[in-house]
Amino acid sequence: MKQTSIKQEAERYYRDSVERLFQANPTLDFEQVADCLTTSLLDASMAYGLIFREHADRHLQTLLETRITQSQKLEAVGTLAAGIAHDFNNLLGSIIGFAEMAGDDFPEDSLGKSNILQILAASFRARDLVARILTSSRQTQAKLEPIEIVSQVRESLALVGVSYKPDLLINFDAGIEHAVVMADPGQIQQIMMNLCINAADAMNHKGEIFVRIDSAQLDSGPGKGKPGICLLVVDSGHGMTPEVQERMFDPFFTTKALDKGSGLGLSVVHGIVTQLGGVIGVQSRYDGCDRGTEFRVYLPLSDGQNSH
Amino acid sequence: MAHILIIEDDLQFREMLVQMLTRDAHRVTVACDGEEGLQHARQVKPDLVITDILMPRMDGIETIMRLAREDCKLPVIAMSGGRRSISAEFNLESAGMIGVKAALAKPFSRNDLRQAISQALI
Numbered sequence: 001m002k003q004t005s006i007k008q009e010a011e012r013y014y015r016d017s018v019e020r021l022f023q024a025n026p027t028l029d030f031e032q033v034a035d036c037l038t039t040s041l042l043d044a045s046m047a048y049g050l051i052f053r054e055h056a057d058r059h060l061q062t063l064l065e066t067r068i069t070q071s072q073k074l075e076a077v078g079t080l081a082a083g084i085a086h087d088f089n090n091l092l093g094s095i096i097g098f099a100e101m102a103g104d105d106f107p108e109d110s111l112g113k114s115n116i117l118q119i120l121a122a123s124f125r126a127r128d129l130v131a132r133i134l135t136s137s138r139q140t141q142a143k144l145e146p147i148e149i150v151s152q153v154r155e156s157l158a159l160v161g162v163s164y165k166p167d168l169l170i171n172f173d174a175g176i177e178h179a180v181v182m183a184d185p186g187q188i189q190q191i192m193m194n195l196c197i198n199a200a201d202a203m204n205h206k207g208e209i210f211v212r213i214d215s216a217q218l219d220s221g222p223g224k225g226k227p228g229i230c231l232l233v234v235d236s237g238h239g240m241t242p243e244v245q246e247r248m249f250d251p252f253f254t255t256k257a258l259d260k261g262s263g264l265g266l267s268v269v270h271g272i273v274t275q276l277g278g279v280i281g282v283q284s285r286y287d288g289c290d291r292g293t294e295f296r297v298y299l300p301l302s303d304g305q306n307s308h
Numbered sequence: 309m310a311h312i313l314i315i316e317d318d319l320q321f322r323e324m325l326v327q328m329l330t331r332d333a334h335r336v337t338v339a340c341d342g343e344e345g346l347q348h349a350r351q352v353k354p355d356l357v358i359t360d361i362l363m364p365r366m367d368g369i370e371t372i373m374r375l376a377r378e379d380c381k382l383p384v385i386a387m388s389g390g391r392r393s394i395s396a397e398f399n400l401e402s403a404g405m406i407g408v409k410a411a412l413a414k415p416f417s418r419n420d421l422r423q424a425i426s427q428a429l430i
Contacts, residue, residue: 089389090318093415097324100418101331127415 014041085130092130096123129162144276146180146302149188149229153213156192160200167206170196175214179229179307181299187272194265195233195295202237202293210234215307216298221279223300228278229307231297239286239293248282273297310429311335313354315345315371316387317363321414325358328418334425342366346374349382356428361388361400372406383428389414 014037022033099119106112154172161170192211199209216230240248244255249270273280277300284293301307312334316322322338329336337352339345341363349357357375361368372384386408388400400411409428412420 086389089414090321093389094320094324096415096417097328101327
């Protein structure tokens with residue numbers, strides 16, 4: 001309605017201008033006056049279009065540069081994590097060794113011995129954590145092999161869970177005990193980590209994320225008709241608008257602050273799931289009532305395998 | 309008990325190994341890198357060598373190969389925590405290919421070390 005009235009107003013200005021020009025230039029006929037005005041308007045329109053395009057190009061260039069920097073930053077963080085993890089192994093080696101020897105100097109059942117055992121228990125936990133960090137930051141070509149996915153998911157969740165305790169809990173429910181899929185263990189870890197990190201961010205790191213694994217039949221994708229598994233990740237966060245859902249798998253698309261998200265998480269998940277012959281689906285509502293988001297990842301079972 | 313040559317560039321880790329092995333009544337000689345390790349091996353004729361893989365000057369892989377050239381019967385245990393982009397697994401797999409008797413990924417426990425020594429000295 002408003003647009004229509006602006007258009008009418010513009011047309012009125014145009015008619016008035018033609019009329020004023022026509023009266024001020026009695027030597028020109030009406031068509032010549034109209035041409036003069038239209039030509040200058042077209043020039044203005046083209047100039048505006050050009051400025052707009054240059055502005056858009058500059059904006060796009062800035063965006064691209066930011067994204068390249070982010071991607072390089074991610075790579076650097078991965079390399080750094082691997083370097084630190086390896087150095088930690090050397091340090092932990094000394095801590096564990098000296099602690100074991102220190103334990104020899106205390107009588108059994110003494111407080112000193114018990115404290116040393118605590119140091120050792122913590123050091124071995126740190127060793128496991130370092131091993132997991134190394135697995136998740138490993139930048140090697142994915143090696144697909146038959147893996148037992150229920151235990152792999154459980155292990156990946158343990159790693160993610162450590163980062164969010166105690167305000168956010170991950171509740172894992174295994175509807176099946178055993179299922180073998182063709183994948184790289186690191187890929188499963190990436191899927192679980194990225195989905196859980198997004199879920200946690202949507203819930204401001206408070207509450208409970210539900211994860212369930214079940215047997216399922218694939219009804220689309222290259223594995224259509226094959227038996228498979230369904231991984232369900234449900235949060236009670238703010239949900240996603242239809243516009244966000246439309247773009248959520250785009251590389252570098254993010255709704256998070258610049259220093260909070262790279263926009264690569266879901267695109268990586270999508271890439272992995274597709275590579276493994278699976279499909280990913282989402283259900284989400286964004287109406288201010290924190291109805292949450294539900295991701296479903298379907299992966300085909302390794303040939304000749306059954307889940308139970 | 310055995311005479312063990314430790315080749316390790318990390319001072320703290322080396323000191324820890326010395327104490328651990330001495331407590332188990334082994335005789336210990338230490339070297340800070342591969343070159344020094346080779347010299348000591350020639351001089352003291354150890355029963356067993358425990359060497360790190362990533363070290364300055366001469367790394368563990370080259371050290372193991374040279375030790376084998378000089379005395380093919382000398383048992384060697386390789387250990388690695390990896391560094392930067394080279395993983396411990398990769399280092400230990402490489403060491404395995406050139407005939408080490410046992411491989412230890414850092415960090416390891418005293419039991420892991422004792423088992424590796426028993427395995428290497430059979």
